[in-house]
Amino acid sequence: MLLLLLLLFKGCLQCGASLDAPQVPGPPDPATEEVLSFRILHTSSFANSSWASSEASGWLDDLQTHGWDKVLGTISFLRPWSQGNFSSEDLKILKNLFLLYFHGFVIEVQAFAHQFQFEYPFELQVSAGCTEHAGKASGSFLNGAYQGSDFLSFQGNSWQPSPGAGSRAQKVCAVLNNYLDIKEIVQTLLSHTCPLFLAGILEAGKSELERQVKPEAWVSKGPSPGPGRLLLVCHVSGFHPKPVWVMWMRGEQEQRGTQRGDVLPHADETWYLRVTLDVAAREAAGLSCRVKHSSLGGQDIIIHWAQIGRPWRPLPPVLTPP
């Protein structure tokens, strides 16, 4: 199996051999200045020594770009640009590599389960990928978990047990570190193939990923935090891309008590964010919610609390399908 893997892989070393071409940095753009990652998530559940099930998927940050069809043993490309600029030949080699990996992984784990004291039923998860920042490859990672807890990672060119994962993880890493060819493959996939692939899908998916959709914003009163106090809620909805800056202000003064929620997805692949401020009711007048977003071209949205006769907008934003 290993030999086959290697043979397949040597072919793939040409996958985008032009990585070294210098990249021209684009103009600064708030939408793309964040760190972007591509990762493959792989979960295998082992019910007993003869039954296991695996799932895998590919993600660009929060956006699923790839699936794995277990029946056909093929990669599903979920976006028109999910192939990036890899040739169908490159992708076929990768597909075969994954096919071998998923198959071999289950067989090897079952063979070593007893020696490593993995107790059925158990679940193993792998998250592996790479990041880029401002158009440049900025790192790669491979983390493994056993029963939902950090177990090991691939650092530099070797397997390292996670802190707190115990002697079992040390034993597994000691065994894995003997397989030099596998380490070489993993290292090349992480530090060479992945950054190329990421750059390719970011370029191919540019118009969708950098689509600019303006937010709508409104304010409302949240549940009272206590006597004489108000919870001011600023809702920002329907924007794309994800990075956004929202703050409760008094004039030009940022209000330090501003609490930011999680940026949540809408079904149409735009985003929603709720930002709150707990204030004494008599201090609410004069406060405003300020929103900065790349789609607004520098024209911040400012909503004054006091200006609103009825500080409540009951209708949700109208969501238009993409």
Ligand SMILES: *[C@@H]1O[C@H](CO)[C@@H](O)[C@H](O)[C@H]1NC(C)=O
């Ligand atoms: C192993 O687990 C599967 C799935 O839970 C079950 O259907 C099967 O009967 C089990 N086999 C044995 C030998 O316990």
Ligand SMILES: *[C@@H]1O[C@H](CO)[C@@H](O)[C@H](O)[C@H]1NC(C)=O
């Ligand atoms: C794929 O795109 C990346 C990033 O734009 C580029 O560096 C690389 O040369 C391209 N590869 C091919 C085979 O076109």
